[in-house]
Amino acid sequence: MSKPHIPLDELRAQVAACHRCPLADGRTQTVFGVGDPEAxxxxxGEAPGKNEDLQGEPFVGAAGKYLDELLAIAGLTRGDVFIANVLKCRPPGNRDPRPEEIELCTPFLREQTRTIDPEFIVTLGNFSxxxxxxxxxxxxxxxGTLQRAGRFKVFPIFHPAAALxxxxxxxxxxxxxxxxxxxLGTRPPAAAQPTA
Known part of the structure; x- marks a missing residue:
């Protein structure tokens, strides 16, 4: 089945649903979906931080630079992936969102997975x-262990910020x-890697 061809701006509008979400009033989440829709x-990722919100891009700063290094290890660049940040609301007191709050976010992320239709979903960190x-x-x-979520292959990895x-x-x-x-076949197996 071919993937839908949707202009990236339209895709962002579909999945950047904070303004439609009743939890978003007074919250800061604005980054949702950037990259190659054919990825x-x-x-x-986790919720975007203050700098991400201000710049309108995920993974800026030290964690962003490190993510670029990690993608290079996998034989990838940001141009080869689509990055979605989970709408993890930051309520007053910065408490964790309740299960019913997380449930409200699910349709927006599900919409992204259907539109992108990825082969792999990489989850960065505990929350995602x-x-x-x-x-x-x-x-x-x-x-580091391959999991399944429906028809998707899921590969959980620590969040780059944790490694800093x-x-x-x-x-x-x-x-x-x-x-x-x-x-992914973007990097040769370890046995074939050149030794220093």
Whole structure:
């Protein structure tokens, strides 16, 4: 089945649904969907931070630079993927969203997966992994293991921001992105990698 050809601006309008969401009043989430609508890989991040909201782009700053390095390990660039940020509202007091709040976000993310129709969904961090897989099992146990959500292959990975302060997570992230590249065929298997 061929993917629908929708102009990216129209796609963004479809999935940047914060202004239609009753939770969005007074909240800051604005970034939703950027990249190649024909991408084989949909990357689902956490909620965008203040800089992302201000600049209208996901993954800016240190975590963004590191994501670019990680994508390169997998043999990818941002032009090869579509990045969606989960609408994780930041209520007063910055408490975690309640299950019923998360449920309101689900149709908008589902719309993205249907429109992009990716081969792989990469979930970055605990929130997006639980959101996509509908599980309470954390990222520490699931990272780097291929999972299934309906017809989609899901590959959970630590969030790049977590590795900025934790060298163990950095090693895990880089290994997992290498594995992702092998699964996609954008990077040769480890045995075929040149040795230093």
């Amino acid at each position: 084989r890989v949909l990357i689902v 992994t639980k959101f996509i897989l509908k599980t309470e099992v954390g990222i520490t146990r699931l990272h 302060y934790d060298s163990k997570k950095r090693e895990a992230l880089e290994n997992d992105f290498a594995t992702l590249g092998e699964l």
